Each structure stands twice: as C-alpha cells, then as structure tokens.
Amino acid sequence: MAKSRENDITILLGLKGCNIGEIWEQGDRVIVEVGVKRMHGRCKPREVVHSWGRGRKIYLKLERNRWKCRDCGRTFSEGRELVRPYSRLTRQAEGEALRQLKDRNFSQI
Numbered sequence: 001m002a003k004s005r006e007n008d009i010t011i012l013l014g015l016k017g018c019n020i021g022e023i024w025e026q027g028d029r030v031i032v033e034v035g036v037k038r039m040h041g042r043c044k045p046r047e048v049v050h051s052w053g054r055g056r057k058i059y060l061k062l063e064r065n066r067w068k069c070r071d072c073g074r075t076f077s078e079g080r081e082l083v084r085p086y087s088r089l090t091r092q093a094e095g096e097a098l099r100q101l102k103d104r105n106f107s108q109i
Contacts, residue, residue, distance in 0.1 A: 009023070009032070013032065013050060013051065013058070013060075014092055015034060015060075015082075018034045018082075019034070020032065020033070020034060021033030021034065021061075028055070028056050028057070029056060029057055029058075029059055030056055030057070030058045030059065031047065031058075031059045031060075031061055032050070032058065032059070032060050032061065033060075033061045033063070034060045034061065034062050034063070034082075045061055045062065045063050046061070046062050046064075046083075047059045047060070047061050047062075048060055048062065048083050048087065048088055048089060048090055048093075049088060049089050049090070049093050050089075050090045050092060050093055051092065051093060051096065052093075052096075060082070060090060062082065062083065064077045065077065
C-alpha cells in the first residue's frame with residue numbers, strides 16, 4: 001500500500017502507530033488488517049468492530065505480538081490500548097456507542 005494512503009487511513013480510523021495491511025469488503029463489512037512488527041510470538045488474528053458508517057461496520061483484523069517477561073516468565077500481548085481483553089469492540093467503538101446512547105435507546109441504535 002502506498003505510504004500516503006496508509007497515513008490517510010491511520011488518521012481517518014484513529015490508528016496512529018499501527019501498520020495497515022490489506023483492506024477488503026466482505027458482504028456488509030469492511031475489514032482493515034492491522035498489524036505491528038512481529039518479533040517473538042504471535043497471537044491468533046482477531047476481528048473486532050472499530051466503527052460504522054453508511055450502513056456498514058468497519059472491522060479491524062488485529063495481529064498482535066506475544067511477549068514473555070524475563071523476570072517472572074508470564075506472557076502478555078500488545079494492543080491493549082486498542083481493545084480490552086475479551087472485547088468485541090475497540091475502545092473507540094465503545095465510546096461512539098455510548099455517545100449515541102445519550103440521545104437514543106438500544107433499539108434505535
């Protein structure tokens with residue numbers, strides 16, 4: 001992907017510091033592949049809702065690294081600033097949903 005296009009997409013989706021891979025449509029979904037530099041281990045890729053517009057949901061396909069602490073031996077993964085553990089929404093999507101709930105109820109959203 002061209003560098004300028006990648007910068008535009010990271011600004012548009014608020015994904016500063018992430019590497020943007022492929023972007024494709026799948027039915028009523030738009031999927032954006034987001035990754036970071038791979039080093040020690042990788043987590044299984046995960047799709048989470050990031051935003052929605054024009055009647056479509058925008059999903060991020062996250063490929064995260066797994067790290068191991070040298071002191072205690074516990075493993076952890078990066079990307080916690082984007083998605084909470086076990087969540088199906090990014091933090092940005094959670095905030096957007098809460099803003100919409102201020103004026104509407106669940107059935108309207």
